[in-house]
Amino acid sequence: MPExxxxxxxxxxxxxxxxxxxxARVHTSRPSYFFLTPPARLRRGxxxxxxxSLERAGKYLLAGIDDGSRLLLHLGMTGQLFASGVxxxxxxxxxxxxxxxxxxxxxxxxxxxxxxxxxxxxxGPAVLFRDVRKFGxxxxxxxxxxxxxxxxxxxxxLAISGAAxxxxxxxxxxxxxxxxxxxxxxAGTGNIYADEALFLAGVRPTRPAGRVTRAECxxxxxxxxxxxxxxxxxxGSSISDYVAPDGAxxxxxxxxxxxxxxxxxxxxxxxxxxxxxxxxxxxxWCPGCQR
DNA sequence: ACCGCACCCTGAGCGC
DNA sequence: TGCGCTCAGGGTGCGG
Numbered sequence: 001m002p003e004x005x006x007x008x009x010x011x012x013x014x015x016x017x018x019x020x021x022x023x024a025r026v027h028t029s030r031p032s033y034f035f036l037t038p039p040a041r042l043r044r045g046x047x048x049x050x051x052x053s054l055e056r057a058g059k060y061l062l063a064g065i066d067d068g069s070r071l072l073l074h075l076g077m078t079g080q081l082f083a084s085g086v087x088x089x090x091x092x093x094x095x096x097x098x099x100x101x102x103x104x105x106x107x108x109x110x111x112x113x114x115x116x117x118x119x120x121x122x123x124g125p126a127v128l129f130r131d132v133r134k135f136g137x138x139x140x141x142x143x144x145x146x147x148x149x150x151x152x153x154x155x156x157x158l159a160i161s162g163a164a165x166x167x168x169x170x171x172x173x174x175x176x177x178x179x180x181x182x183x184x185x186x187a188g189t190g191n192i193y194a195d196e197a198l199f200l201a202g203v204r205p206t207r208p209a210g211r212v213t214r215a216e217c218x219x220x221x222x223x224x225x226x227x228x229x230x231x232x233x234x235x236g237s238s239i240s241d242y243v244a245p246d247g248a249x250x251x252x253x254x255x256x257x258x259x260x261x262x263x264x265x266x267x268x269x270x271x272x273x274x275x276x277x278x279x280x281x282x283x284x285w286c287p288g289c290q291r
Numbered sequence: 292a293c294c295g296c297a298c299c300c301t302g303a304g305c306g307c
Numbered sequence: 308t309g310c311g312c313t314c315a316g317g318g319t320g321c322g323g
Binding site: 002003005006059074075076077078079134135136137143183190191192193234236237239240241242282 | 314315316317318
């Protein structure tokens, strides 16, 4: 679900709810591969500690803790990180949503998909992590402990240069889109923004990466930065699950050119947007605008 | 090293 | 109503 823009919007909103606050109690769901650190150890490591910072690396969030340890979070496909007391229909199952009056926004109550709840020593709101599919991750890194996941990340998508992208794609036969999704090359890119950036750059996602020119790599790098900065401005994309920590929807889905628009006319040339599956991921492009 | 694919999990929405 | 199918902003790990 969340790509760089959604993770960055989440970071900006959730940081004031974490930084400078002391953890009183941590509640978790049952052990599962969602917890890279077992829940019991996670609770012991967090309770009584003060959170000092919150940074983003690719699609990861990393909270600094006063004893030098760090809390690593990943939202996976359906992860939602938000403050207790917020209201959003996106936090409810569709069956419950549909039973509500259109404008009803009941305050969230922890459910079976709420895997982490952090309560603080002050009277302010708790922070909750909900994740239906459990592709998200929580890990407590001991002081000085390295994370193989973070170590593997390539250049952040907001900072990638055309030259670096050109270099990384030489000799590669895989589709250019597949390489944009490789977090070791461009950290933070996901399915929506890869498709959108390739549309803006005029490059077909299926093109073998090694045959993308230097000028096109420049355009792709610029387009990635542009779509992601614009999405951050609009609060991210809320297509099915994504909700900001304050319960608000993003609006970038209204500015999509190709993603999830298969069969609809291209906004630039009118040709029908095409869809194919590439590396198990749904891929969208305009046959007129992208070569 | 690289590439494509199976898999992890839960739910929504569709056709029948 | 229910069944079976496909699809979904994620990443890892395997065999070829």
